[in-house]
Amino acid sequence: MKLYLYDHCPFCVRAEMVAHYKQVPVEQVYLLNDDEASCFALIGAKQVPILQFDDGRAMGESLDIARKLDELGNPAQVIRPHGDYLPIQEHINQVRLANWCLLFPRDIALGLPEFATQSARDYFQAKKEQIIQRPFAQALAETAEHRAVVEEMLASLPPLPLPSAHGDTLGWDDVLLYPGLRNLSMVKGLAFPPAVRAYVEEVARITATQTYFERAV
Known part of the structure; x- marks a missing residue:
């Protein structure tokens, strides 16, 4: 099986987490961000992640893929059922714009595989600048302002369930x-409360996924 994804994409990380945790043998294939043709050929839409089975069939939608990988994986690696995560998610969503202004310009600055070409970086930048309604240069110049908003959110985050x-x-x-x-973790100097950083590092460890702390910009 193949899992088509982007390194920076939170939806892709969902699938990657479950594939690794459930010990499902998948080949991870990083598409260029402007490669619309491959996505349309597989599922008829420009979106990732995409899970392609050995018989050529493919499926999209990150949570559907995560559930399928859960079914296919090691049954001894149980995934705990949902708890009361909505208050935490809603708390994070309150600072969505500040999040985007911090992350979108940095996504193309980290040397990630989906941005290996200038055309892929330009494609992403054009789309995301429309979302945040400002040039990436302006968003970066506003880093201190956006960082303060996100740090306040993190400092008041409800307790996270440590693995x-x-x-x-x-x-x-x-x-x-x-x-x-x-x-x-890709934002250099962003103050993570110890409990939040411990959560991120613990989940990264048990899912064999990578954080950006060591190469933050």
């Missing part, structure tokens, strides 16, 4: 909450 408190198991709440928090 170590649950036998080093993954929960479906983690599949939803971790990817966005993990992406914030």
Whole structure:
């Protein structure tokens, strides 16, 4: 099987987390961000992640893929059922614009495989500048302002469920909450409360996914 994805994409990380945790043998294929043709050929839409089975069939939608990988994976690697994650998600969503202004310009600055060409970077930048309604240069110049907003959100974040408190198991709440928090690790100097950083690092460890702390910009 092949899992088509982008490194920076939170939806892709959902699928990657479950594939690794459930020990499903998938080949991870990183598409260029402007490669619309491959996505349309596989599922008829420009979106990732995409899971392609050995018989050529393919499916999209990150949570559908995550559930399929859960079915296919090691049954001993149980994923805990959902808890009360909505208040946490809603708390994070309150600073969505500040998040985007911090992350979108940095996505193309980290040397990620989906941005290996100038055309892929230009494609992404044009689309995301429309979303945040400002040039990337302006968003970067406003880093201190956006960082303060996000840091305030992180400081008041409701408690996160540490995997170590649950036998080093993954929960479906983690599949939803971790990817966005993990992406914030690409912001140099962003103050992570110790409990939040511990959560991100623990989930990264049990899912064999990568954070950006060491190459933040």
